Amino acid sequence: MSNDVNAQASPPADSGRAFAITGLVFAFLIPIVGLILGLVARNRAHATGSQSRLPTVTIVVSAILLVLELLAGVLVTVSVFSSSR
Numbered sequence: 591m592s593n594d595v596n597a598q599a600s601p602p603a604d605s606g607r608a609f610a611i612t613g614l615v616f617a618f619l620i621p622i623v624g625l626i627l628g629l630v631a632r633n634r635a636h637a638t639g640s641q642s643r644l645p646t647v648t649i650v651v652s653a654i655l656l657v658l659e660l661l662a663g664v665l666v667t668v669s670v671f672s673s674s675r
Contacts, residue, residue, distance in 0.1 A: 613627030613628040624651070625649060625653060627648065628648030628652055
């Protein structure tokens with residue numbers, strides 16, 4: 591047998607794609623978790639030299655949804671306290 595048959599291929603470098611996909615899912619559920627996972631994915635993508643389009647999309651979507659969630663929280667809080675007077 592040759593050495594090529596017995597040699598195992600080295601595993602591919604972790605480019606952060608799994609973190610980006612998971613972060614995109616969490617962006618709609620818990621935006622802060624999606625944002626953190628997107629940042630981790632982008633750092634891993636830069637470290638391996640792969641494309642960082644999906645992590646960037648994850649970061650943008652998470653940030654937008656986080657701002658909207660915070661804005662909604664402020665509006666609800668203001669309306670609750672102003673209606674109790």
